[in-house]
Amino acid sequence: MILFTVPKYWECIASGQQMIDMSSWLSSIIAGNGFASLYLSEVQNKASYYNENNQQGIKWKHVQKIRPSYLVFACMPNVYVEMLRNLKIHNKTVIKTIELIQKCSFESSASTIFALSTNIRNSGSAIAVIRVSGDETLNVIDSITNGKANHIRAKPRQACLNDYVDPNTNELIDKGMTLWFPRPKSYTGEDLCEFHIHGSMAVISKMLTVIGNIRGCRSAKEGEFTRRALMNGKLQLIQAEGIRDLINARTENQRRRALSGLSGMLHLKFNQWREQIIKLMAHMEAFIDFGEEEMIGDDVMKELNVNICNLKKEIDQHVANTKLKSDFIKDGLHVAIIGQANVGKSSLINKLTEKDVSIISPISGTTRDVVETWMDIDGNCVCIADTAGIKDADHSNVDPIERQGIQKAIQRAKECHLIIMVVDADQVYRHKKLIISDHLKKIIEKKSESELLFLVNKIDLVANSDKRQELASILAKNQMSKPIYVSCINSEGFDDFIQQFKQKIEHNVGTNEDLIAFSNERHVMHLTETSKELAITMKNLDKDLAISSFHIRQASYHIGCLTGDITTEHVLDVLFKDFCIGK
Known part of the structure; x- marks a missing residue:
């Protein structure tokens, strides 16, 4: 060293x-x-x-x-x-x-820390919680409860009603509940207490100021309480990531996936792989140490190679099956509503969200920019974007601003996970053909069936059954399969559209019974590196056992970064910067 x-x-x-x-x-x-x-x-x-x-x-x-x-x-x-x-x-x-x-x-880092642990609006709230952790916790309690620390200490994990005072002036600040959690049976593994006070900004500010003036106390950094819990063995690294994702969860599926990390399911899976790698590593070390004295049989080396290969396949399959679905759950599924101008795209997004997201007007080209909104659909986070009507670039009445809007619409359509293609039923029937721009045709051609919903809007304008049969025939000739007929005016066909929309989302995101998802890209990175190291290990197994041994150690390192057996300050800093101060 x-x-x-x-x-x-x-x-x-x-x-x-x-x-x-x-x-x-x-x-x-x-x-x-x-x-x-x-x-x-x-x-x-x-x-x-x-x-x-x-x-x-x-x-x-x-x-x-x-x-x-x-x-x-x-x-x-x-x-x-x-x-x-x-x-x-x-x-x-x-x-x-x-x-x-x-x-x-x-x-050097064992200061007593404190922070507000509840989110407070400017108007205040009924209750606020201030958390304190560290060696000086009892001193903090004693200082602001006017010497009641021994009484509170005798009642761990029980709520005690106390007057809170400024120790310098003996001025009453508030009356609240004190909860005392002695080490090591606390969230952080240190002496910890919580002050439950009234949630006015004045009370909170005064309490934080008074605690900050007590010797040995300082304001906590982002996620420092959870970081101390991790360092004191109260949490695993993946559980800490699960807490972060749970705090940031916006939908039911995000909550469930965060709990999969918090419950230890991910840690168990990664730890099983790490144990397999360590076992393989031990066998290879033994072969290196005794290989010259005892000939290693071909069957032994073959078995070793098979075990490494099977482990690599399992890791690769796990990454392939869960990475994309996890991205959908964590970052949301992006949907773009596209079509010609004035076919009812803005009416559709307003109908879906049940609010005025986009301006509706009979004037063609009202929407000039991408207008997006977030929705929670069956526990899935979905970002729906209304886009400008897409015309061909050489269209005579396309002004520069509208042209820019069209380019943005095309770009959004290329990037999104799911497209809702909207056409005007009345327009198709009157012209006896499907009128869409070359840009739209190219976009549709590049999307698979799972990435596309074909919506025929304004069906209320084609009320006659014979006309509708003719409309269906026209669409079939244009190879537009499985069209969904809807009306944003009278809601006709909307239930069918919602059902198929949810099916498309489920197809992309998956169900709750799917494989465990990763919490973040850090897991994907380390598992990908683990797989690479295992591949190099197999490649050199018959050539140079020492090189293979080195690379399987590297694989062990990357898995160790997931289980928390190997951490660095940088990894922890990145993890906890997204936490709130009081967590």
């Missing part, structure tokens, strides 16, 4: 030298050491903490005696101290020194 083999680094820490003097030196050291870079952020925190609090009884002479490669354990969670003992490191001074260094490393 390059970073930990230079005594100067530890001498800088022990002497309390400022981190700013070491930053460029550290950067050059980690340039060729990816493993060390994972811990650079924590090392910097530790060094910064030493600058202010060099009172942990750490002696430089003891640090100097520790083998440099072991010092890496000082920057890892406590479980790695046990690994030192497993490595037959029995020197008590060495172990104690590393434990002290480690303690400093993590104490």
